[in-house]
Amino acid sequence: MLFISGFIISWFINHKQYNKIGHYRSTFNIANISLYFYMQPDKPRFEDIQQAAASISGRIHKTPVLHSRTFNNETNSRSFFKAENLQRIGAFKIRGALNKIRSLSDEEKSRGVITFSSGNHGQATALAARLENIQCVVVMPEDARISKKNAAQGYGAEIITAGTTSEDRYQRAMELRKQYGYTVIPPYEDPFIIAGQGTCGLEIVEQIPDVEYVLIPVGGGGLISGCALAIKSKLPSVKVIGVETAGADDANQSFRQKKLVRYESTNTIADGMRNLSLGTINFEMLLRFVDDMLTVSDDDVVAMMRFFFERMKTVVEPTGAVASAAIRVHNERFKDKRVCAIISGGNIGIEDFCRLVINS
Numbered sequence: 001m002l003f004i005s006g007f008i009i010s011w012f013i014n015h016k017q018y019n020k021i022g023h024y025r026s027t028f029n030i031a032n033i034s035l036y037f038y039m040q041p042d043k044p045r046f047e048d049i050q051q052a053a054a055s056i057s058g059r060i061h062k063t064p065v066l067h068s069r070t071f072n073n074e075t076n077s078r079s080f081f082k083a084e085n086l087q088r089i090g091a092f093k094i095r096g097a098l099n100k101i102r103s104l105s106d107e108e109k110s111r112g113v114i115t116f117s118s119g120n121h122g123q124a125t126a127l128a129a130r131l132e133n134i135q136c137v138v139v140m141p142e143d144a145r146i147s148k149k150n151a152a153q154g155y156g157a158e159i160i161t162a163g164t165t166s167e168d169r170y171q172r173a174m175e176l177r178k179q180y181g182y183t184v185i186p187p188y189e190d191p192f193i194i195a196g197q198g199t200c201g202l203e204i205v206e207q208i209p210d211v212e213y214v215l216i217p218v219g220g221g222g223l224i225s226g227c228a229l230a231i232k233s234k235l236p237s238v239k240v241i242g243v244e245t246a247g248a249d250d251a252n253q254s255f256r257q258k259k260l261v262r263y264e265s266t267n268t269i270a271d272g273m274r275n276l277s278l279g280t281i282n283f284e285m286l287l288r289f290v291d292d293m294l295t296v297s298d299d300d301v302v303a304m305m306r307f308f309f310e311r312m313k314t315v316v317e318p319t320g321a322v323a324s325a326a327i328r329v330h331n332e333r334f335k336d337k338r339v340c341a342i343i344s345g346g347n348i349g350i351e352d353f354c355r356l357v358i359n360s
């Protein structure tokens with residue numbers, strides 16, 4: 001009953017305030033969004049993102065916003081690139097992992113943490129654990145690249161290998177949790193992880209207060225759900241758009257069908273998008289806060305990586321280039337608009353980078 005009346009009041013306020021502008025509207029929107037989420041305690045609220053920002057401040061970088069006149073001329077847009085490839089560990093993932101680990105009780109910290117990602121989240125969890133002086137185990141696939149193992153080990157994590165699929169890793173992590181009492185640090189479906197990733201959205205609205213569109217890559221949905229909540233709370237008229245590659249467009253399908261779509265497999269060079277579906281909380285937040293979804297091809301992504309390297313002297317991994325590629329591919333939509341794309345990561349080895357870009 002409480003939930004239903006809260007929802008109705010929230011909807012009513014939301015509906016009424018669309019004609020208002022400026023600070024009043026933004027404050028009102030925060031109250032409105034907060035009311036909606038107080039009714040749903042598994043989801044983060046805007047205040048959780050502000051708390052996350054205070055918790056991780058000084059421990060991570062406030063990343064710069066890059067520009068390119070050539071890109072603006074080519075796309076007839078005014079584009080900005082939020083450079084999370086220059087973040088600690090080379091990707092935004094440290095924001096969520098550190099916020100989550102810092103939220104643990106002393107007792108939980110004393111038992112250590114575990115995660116089951118071979119990618120950026122594994123490295124982020126390893127570094128966050130080291131910063132908080134706690135034990136960390138990362139379960140990786142048996143065929144994980146030695147560079148990835150070395151990176152997580154370099155931050156002091158213990159590496160355990162299990163099978164080759166994400167299911168194998170997840171099962172092994174759950175067994176170890178049961179045996180040793182570790183706390184699991186999930187990659188995207190967790191309110192503290194989402195709030196941590198949302199701090200990137202907070203920085204965007206501070207750094208580009210007149211931004212009109214924000215483009216965000218989507219894997220499990222941690223980055224977009226946190227950033228969309230932050231952006232809509234501060235600047236409700238900004239359009240938030242999720243971007244995927246066509247070979248892994250489960251979130252695009254979920255958004256259009258308004259039901260959580262799960263794929264059997266994906267086919268893309270963007271490895272941060274290879275998960276088969278959004279998380280449940282992430283899906284609900286995506287439906288509520290995201291205005292649209294777009295797709296690009298793997299070739300578009302490689303062309304964008306080449307542009308970043310040649311014209312902007314910056315190294316971007318495939319998933320990190322997906323959102324920016326959408327400005328080029330869908331440029332009629334962004335004509336004369338102030339658009340920010342998140343470069344979500346830059347972790348790619350020289351061999352893989354050359355293989356992709358030289359063969360394009």
Ligand SMILES: Cc1ncc(COP(=O)(O)O)c(C=O)c1O
Pocket residue numbers: 091119120121187188197217218219220221222223224271272273317319320344345346
């Ligand atoms: C570089 C990069 N960008 C984007 C994503 C997608 O993030 P999320 O799973 O929070 O949607 C990932 C996920 O691993 C990633 O590594």
